[in-house]
Amino acid sequence: MGELTSFLPKLLGAGILSAIAWLLATLAKTIITRVLGSFNLEEKLGEGNEQISVSQTIGNAIYWFIFLLFLPSILSTLQLEGTLVPVQGLLDQILAIIPNVLGASIIAAVGWVVAKIVQGVVSSLLATTPINQVGAKFGLSTEATGNSLSNIVGNVVKVLILIPVAITALDALQIQAISQPATEMLNQVLTLLPKLLAATLVLGLAYAGGQYLSDMISNVLSRVC
Structure with a gap:
């Protein structure tokens, strides 16, 4: 009975700390979710799945992070030293x-942001040229949006910008366990891109040449017949 009585103040202290943690976490989550929601991040990031909310995800992460910050104090109040040490070590690693x-x-x-801006500039500038009409010969759209050649080139430029950004x-x-293999993979992709672009250019020229020869032969045959 004496042990239970002596443990009650510790339990009460842990309960108070838990309540404070819950209050702060809920308040922080609400504020962050509303602030981020006002920026319409889902629309700006082009999220196609309406069930996934960027603001809610970040808010939940902050919510549990605040609880994690209070967890060592709660465990210390309860004098659960065996559990406190690994939790404190985990928290130190996260904070570091x-x-x-x-x-x-x-x-x-x-x-x-830079990649999106450059993409828009490149796509808009190319749309003012006859490039979309050239793309139409390959079955692409002549509009400035969708699968037009100007839009495709803009997306390629965006990817070329994002790859070194991702590496950085x-x-x-x-x-190292995450960055090293991912960086090596991105470097391989970056090395492969010039070859891929060259192959695409060759195929495009070959297709255009084939179309030109086909039209020329058709015209000659139509005149002969």
Whole structure:
């Protein structure tokens, strides 16, 4: 009975800390979700699945992170030292990596914005040229949107920008188990791109040449007949 009585203040203290953690976590989640929701991130990022909400995901992550921050104090209040040590170690590792994650996130966000802007500029400039009419000969759309040649080139330019951005962001994480294989893969893709573009250009020229010869032969035969 004495042990139970002595444990009640600890349980009460842990309950108070849990309540404070819940209050702060709920408040932070609500504020962040509403603020991010006002920016219409789903529309700007082009999310096709309406069930996935970027603002809700970030809000939930902040919610549980605040609980994680309070967890060592709660366990310490309950004097659960055996559980406290690994939890504290995990929290220290998470806190140590947060600056890297923030840096990588900023790099990725800035790179994405720049890539989108450049994509729009390139697509718009090309749309003012006869390039979409050329693409129409290959079965592409003549409109400035959709599967037009100007839009395809714009997307290719965006990818070319995003690949080095992704490599830089992964390097900023400084997590070798993740960044090293991913960086090597992206470098291989970056090395392969010139060959792929050259092959695409050759195929395009071959197709255009074939179409030209086909039309010329058809005209000659129609005159003969």
